[in-house]
Amino acid sequence: MHSSDTSKPKRAAGDKAAARGPKQRLVDQHRGNSELVEQEEQRKDLGFGTRINESVSRLINKDGTFNVNRRNEGFWNRINIYHRLITIPWIKFLGLVLTFYLSSNVVFATLYSLLGYENLSGIENVTPDTPIGRFMGAFFFSSQTLTTVGYGHISPVGYWTSGLAAIESMFGLLLFALATGLLYGRFSRPVAHIRFSRNAVFAPYLDINGWMFRIINERGNQLIDVQVEVSLSRLETKADGSSYRRYYGLKLERTKVNFFPANWTLVHPITDDSPLYNCTAEQLADSDAEFLILLRGVEDTFNQTVHCRYSYRYNEVRWGEKFKPMFSGSMDGEGTVTVDLNQLDETEPVSLN
Template sequence: MSLLRKINAKATADANTGFGTNPGSYGGRFINKDGTSNISKRGMPFFNRISWYHTMISMPRWKFMAILFSFYILVNFVFACIYYLIGVEYLDGIETTGSELVKFGKAYFFSAQTFTTVGYGHISPNGFLTSSLAAAEALVGLLSFAIATGLFFGRFSKPIAHLRFSHHALIAPYRGGKALMLRLTPFKNTNFSEAVAKITLGMSVEENGTPTNKFYSLKLELDKINALTLSWTLVHPITEESPLFGFRKEDFDATEGELLVYIKTFDDMFSTDVVARTSYTFNEIVYGAKFDMMYTENEANTKTILHLDRLNSFQKVEI
């Protein structure tokens, strides 16, 4: 029996995490470093596959702004084309003697004024068809800006756990043995309380000659704290009950695995619970290291200084 199979035999008694098992190599990762899910869903009906509201709320800021500007330009272009096809002579205030490109440009800017309901007044629709189109565009503009305002509010008001995790997890000396350690800290002027931490270990093991994915809930020395104002180092003592008991550096290098980290805490600013997630693959675990202290006192010994730039700082040690 291999080392991994011996370890799993000790750890599986109370390790039903609900993930189930899956024959084959572990491969990839379930959670990205930024906390987003690295999952692609299949078999969902087409119209339920993408929630446009959740997509717009969660996408990066630059992409969100790019979509808004692109939508604004495209809608005005479409309406400008329709105005141009109807005839610019039905738009009072536009000279019909210029080039076709100039005429289209003036129709485009009239569309932008109608879409935003600015209406400077030097160009106005003339005729039933053009007036109806302008009225429809004004309605589309009002609805579009109402939706955009809701999206802006949703993005700015969405509670976010402003927590940062260390780039690496460490296997460090601990009370005469070893422990798995990783660190996190708040990085905004927010007050967190009632913080709860959970770590799930997933790795590929061999059972009866077949690679199988296994998941284990790792017991932490301290999984809940009343206030999270400084750095917090999560410590999993590697005892005989741990699925990592007996692991050496070469075992981490030869095994496919991932640590799924989950943090829930209460944010006083939003007056609600917020959640942060991250993961560490086995190649992001440093064997034989310990974290450097992140906080010090000022010269007058009246205030604690938290050095955020030391979050990932560690030094190698012998185990």
């Protein structure tokens, strides 16, 4: 009786442990998953992902666009007409407007010629009675109808020609309304015209070294509350020998200025906790390093937030050089400080600490 009594508690304890086994394993599994999730949440990723492990030209182009080729996009999503017309250079925009205007008049002039020049009353008094002259007369009548100028020298005759002229006048109203909206959008779109130094440098900073670059506002409009973020992208090797791209946030000496009237040299002090500590130019090249920069600020004319992007590749970093001062060191007759924008890229050799 005594031995059987002692065996019951042992069996009960064993059954209880066995019952807790799967539950404990489930708890451990959840704890492990939570730790992995926490690690993923803390992993810095700028949106490029870690699988970009091949050496590419750069992640961010010099004009701030992303060096990403998107395939299998929809036609309208790919051309994105409004965005392109708003952001393309002025010369291209004006060239497109002029080309579309001339081609539209050529199309309508051709339609008038197909309907017959005799349906354009007064055309014989405007242009020579030759094939080219009559077509140019139809072209000029089309331009007057498209712009709703209507000098009255030529007028349509008949239902078909008058109907075509009515359609063209409506087309002209829509066209110029669209062009006016695009012009307003281009003029009213605030843009941060920030000029970056051609190269970044490794230069002495206090009693250590620092990674530096310099910026300046190219235009007279003021930017306030300017903030800058810098990240380092480089390839690293896992334990299994595979490579992946990792991103580090670089701590700057100063990340924000309230006013930005002159140049600003941004410095990342290379301390013991910096990812650039004891780094060499060869290591930067081997890891395909790139410094990614994001700048934000408020443009005071429109009171809107503007931003720009830039990057420095490993071969755009000069070692043992520092930036020369951009100030003239003197005041002019009106007491204003002189800053020479052409000196933004000028450096001079210096010994590293």
